[in-house]
Amino acid sequence: MPTRRFPARRALAPITLALLLVAVPALSWPSSSAAPSVHRPSTRAHARAVTHIGIVVGDLDRSLDFYTRILTFEKLSEEEHAGADLERDTGVFGARTRTARLRLCDEQIELIEFLASPGRPIPRDSRSNDAWFQHIAIVTPDMDRAYAHLRAHKVRHISTGPQTLPPSLPHAAGTRAFYFADPDGHPLEIINFPPGKGDPRWQVAPDRLFLGIDHTAIACTDTDATIAFYRDTIGLRVAGQGENFGPEQEHLNNVFGARVRITTLRSPPPGGGPGVELLEYLAPRDGRPIPLDTRPNDLWAWRIGLDTDADLARTLLRDPDGHLVSLRRSP
Numbered sequence: 001m002p003t004r005r006f007p008a009r010r011a012l013a014p015i016t017l018a019l020l021l022v023a024v025p026a027l028s029w030p031s032s033s034a035a036p037s038v039h040r041p042s043t044r045a046h047a048r049a050v051t052h053i054g055i056v057v058g059d060l061d062r063s064l065d066f067y068t069r070i071l072t073f074e075k076l077s078e079e080e081h082a083g084a085d086l087e088r089d090t091g092v093f094g095a096r097t098r099t100a101r102l103r104l105c106d107e108q109i110e111l112i113e114f115l116a117s118p119g120r121p122i123p124r125d126s127r128s129n130d131a132w133f134q135h136i137a138i139v140t141p142d143m144d145r146a147y148a149h150l151r152a153h154k155v156r157h158i159s160t161g162p163q164t165l166p167p168s169l170p171h172a173a174g175t176r177a178f179y180f181a182d183p184d185g186h187p188l189e190i191i192n193f194p195p196g197k198g199d200p201r202w203q204v205a206p207d208r209l210f211l212g213i214d215h216t217a218i219a220c221t222d223t224d225a226t227i228a229f230y231r232d233t234i235g236l237r238v239a240g241q242g243e244n245f246g247p248e249q250e251h252l253n254n255v256f257g258a259r260v261r262i263t264t265l266r267s268p269p270p271g272g273g274p275g276v277e278l279l280e281y282l283a284p285r286d287g288r289p290i291p292l293d294t295r296p297n298d299l300w301a302w303r304i305g306l307d308t309d310a311d312l313a314r315t316l317l318r319d320p321d322g323h324l325v326s327l328r329r330s331p
Contacts, residue, residue, distance in 0.1 A: 046235045046309045047235035047236055047267050047268070047308050048271045049272050049273045050266075050271075050273030050274050050276065050306055051108065051306065052108040052109055052273075052305040053108075053136055053213070053274065053303075053304060054110040054302060054304075055111055055112065056113075056114070056296070056299050057111050057112065057183075058118070058184050058299060059113065059183070060098050060113035062183050063182065063183060063184070067109070070149075070150070070153045070155070071188075074102060076100075076101045076103050076108070078099070080097065081096070082095065082096035082097070091295065092114070092119075092295055092297050093117065094117045095116060096116035098112075099111065099112045104138065104210060104212055104213060105211055114297040119297030119298035119301070120298045121185070121299050122184060122299045122300050124185065126300075127254070127255055127287065128158070128219070128254060128255050128258075128279075129258070129281040129286070129287035130288045131219050131220070131322065132219070133217075133279070133287075134186075134323060135187040135188055136189070136274070137189040137213065137274075137277075138188065138189065138190050138191070138210050138211075139192070139212055140191070141192065141206075141208075142209065143176040143190065143192040144162075146178075146192075146210070147178055147190070149209060150180055150190070155182075156180060156181040157181075158187055159177075159178050159252050159254060160251045160254065161251070163178065163249070163252040164176045165244065165248055165249070166246060166248055169245075169246070171240070172244060173194075174193075174194030175191065175192070175193055177189055177191045177252055179252060179253065189217070190210070198214065213274045214275065215264065215274045215275035215276065216274050216275075216276060216304060217277040217278075218278060218279065218319075218321070218323050219280075219281070219287060220278045220279065220321050221280065223280040225320045226278050226280075230265050230276060230319070231265065235267075236265040236268070237267075237268050239275060240262075240263070241264070242261075243262065244258075244259070245258065245259040255281070257283050257284050259281070259282045259283040260279050261279075262277060262278065265277075289322075290323070302323065304326065306325060306326065308328070
């Protein structure tokens with residue numbers, strides 16, 4: 001597959017928060033690189049829970065095999081959609097999708113294949129500091145056994161190997177993590193928390209290799225602007241902050257000189273679901289922006305699914321860097 005190279009980063013003019021909210025149904029999604037039009041919502045959302053993480057895949061059967069057989073997800077359902085409602089909701093003309101819902105313990109993901117009007121693949125030269133980066137962090141009680149399991153299935157490394165964060169990073173000391181890729185090149189993480197770190201439920205070690213999804217992580221270029229979107233407009237709460245650097249972090253992300261400002265957001269009580277982790281690379285600053293002509297059928301166009309009471313239910317929004325957020329109102 002030939003490598004697709006995104007345009008080099010260019011300076012961006014300051015943008016007000018109101019202009020950061022882009023509802024996909026209101027867009028024409030041009031095939032050129034022209035910036036899409038902007039929609040201003042009429043109300044603030046009140047997120048109740050992160051319901052799922054959506055991942056666009058190139059071959060659903062291949063991805064189902066990977067996630068269920070190797071990562072032990074359970075398939076819950078499969079649906080096929082086409083027609084005017086799908087075209088309006090995605091902004092993709094002529095779309096036909098096949099979507100599977102999967103569960104790993106208490107968390108869920110959606111795998112979405114565009115059978116008609118498929119999008120573009122993830123560039124093979126993607127790095128963890130490119131703005132389109134997004135992953136899910138899957139918790140394991142035994143990093144050595146989990147890594148051996150992934151090696152046995154010949155997964156593609158992103159990290160050089162499992163990394164243990166050092167005592168010099170007190171908020172994360174002792175945490176072990178490893179980045180790898182699924183068949184489409186989507187980055188994934190397995191993570192192991194030492195006693196006293198992470199959600200207390202991750203300290204229970206049942207006879208499972210993978211315990212659930214702790215968070216989805218997204219690259220961002222301005223943490224404060226991104227917090228304003230997810231906290232002040234979407235309704236998530238800041239649950240933790242820190243800064244990671246050093247050789248272990250560099251080898252985890254596979255980015256030389258990585259220094260990362262990390263902010264974790266979660267749904268307000270009693271809501272649940274994975275957290276949303278913001279990764280701002282303070283160094284290096286050469287990560288590339290999400291292309292202006294990104295469409296929801298492109299394989300790098302993940303979406304964060306939120307249950308909300310907002311009038312914007314069942315609407316796709318863009319965050320300040322272009323990551324998609326799917327708002328749905330539950331009964």
